[in-house]
Amino acid sequence: MNIVMAIIKPFKLDEVRKALGEVGVEGLTVTEVKGYGRQKGHTEIYRGTEYAINFLPKVKIEVAVSTDLTEKVVEAITGAARTDQIGDGKIFVYDLKQAVRIRTGESGADAL
């Protein structure tokens, strides 16, 4: 099992959720985050003083998936979140040791 964690542009969230649903993902966790990367920030102005916004708003999604589904999930996110502009985000995949569904006590891939 793996966790696929992706940082994406906020306005792409709905398209990504739809694409994940189409490849068989049944649940995901979403967090609003801020980040700093190659996109850098932008400047704003308040009462005559310019200032830099270094951290840009992004959305972090986390999906727990079985090993055989991992590649498809990564492809689905890449396809749905891409705008070809700088700042589209990144995807990280890491090992998942255990998963438990609290209501039933099922564990492993059955709990996903």
Next chain:
Amino acid sequence: MSYKIKLIMSVTGAAMLASTPALAQDAAPDAAFVFNTLLFLMGGFLVMFMAAGFAMLEAGLVRSKNVSMQCLKNIGLYSVAGLMFWVCGYSLMYSGVGDNGGWFGTPVPYSWPEAGATNEGDYSVASDWFFQMVFCAATASIVSGTIAERIKLWPFIIFTAILTGIFYPISGSWQWGGGWLSEMGFSDFAGSTIVHSVGGWAALTGAIILGARSGKYTDDGRVVPMPGSSIPLATLGTFILWLGWFGFNGGSQLAFGDNANASDVSRIFVNTNLAAAGGVVVSMILMQVVYKKVDVTMALNGALAGLVSITAEPLAPTPLLAIIIGGIGGVIVVFAVPMLDKFKIDDVVGAIPVHLIAGIWGTLAVPITNSSASFGTQIVGILAYGVFTVVASAILWTILKMTIGIRASEEEEALGLDKAEVGVEAYPEFT
């Protein structure tokens, strides 16, 4: 239709004259008394609501961790001003100023004719007290915005009590109490200097003695913006102040009992509106040209600067001159706000450009349209109010600083005054 009404009125008028001449003679002065009093009461409650305008403007321009405190200070200062103006303020400003050489009145708690009694004079005594009291409160409101987000509650309240009970009434007596400046021919119709620049001088002195909010100016000379928590609230506050200004300037005609006075009050209304509109449009255009972005808070300040600019003489200017006088207020805002930051004077809401600098400009502009005023006397008045208010405020701020302390600790400031002193957060459901 109107002809018919006129006819009926003239007939009844003639009948009254014929049957009861004494009653008819009483009716005319009573009508003027009633309308003058109505002007004071309506002008007064409009200016009273400017307290709400200041509260909303300031609540919107401070950060969310200090919003409760700003609301508390505003309702507190309005109430303290209302009490102090009764305790000694009104009489210090208006009673027997001539007997004291034109420098101050005789301070005693003020009293009105008892219930049911008719009043002598051209208007009700209590309506005048009420109208003057709300002007006094407006002066204190100006101070609270500049020194927001770092001054402790109680020293601010004590300062307000002395400002509204002693400082403002003493300097106010020089002009509106019939004192030495009015003898000299100084002209300030509704208080560009007497109210606005006095509040501005007290605010400036406070800002310098108190120091900037921590983190506002970095060691390497950068200015760190601290954007306000709510632009809609700041906008609402500005509109409320604009509305209140019709009472502020219109009511200062002090009479509404005949055709000429009612016409002048109306003229003041339209000039006041034109000047505010001029202030907004000029500041918007300048922001676009200079900064390429039209910061809404500068447009809000532009409205208020336009209003303050026209306050010294809202009656005499032609419409075009009213727009120009207000528009220059808008210019002042766009250039004075960043200039204060260069001097590291931290004015949270822009009250110093709006009330002090535009107040001075408005007072200087009076002789342009009012031939009975002179530039020399206007400058004497501006300097007199400036020197007195700066010296008196500096002494009081310094005493407060050395005794109970005026500044919240660095930790309290970082935490926010809402948590540190009020115990109530303005927005508790956002964490």
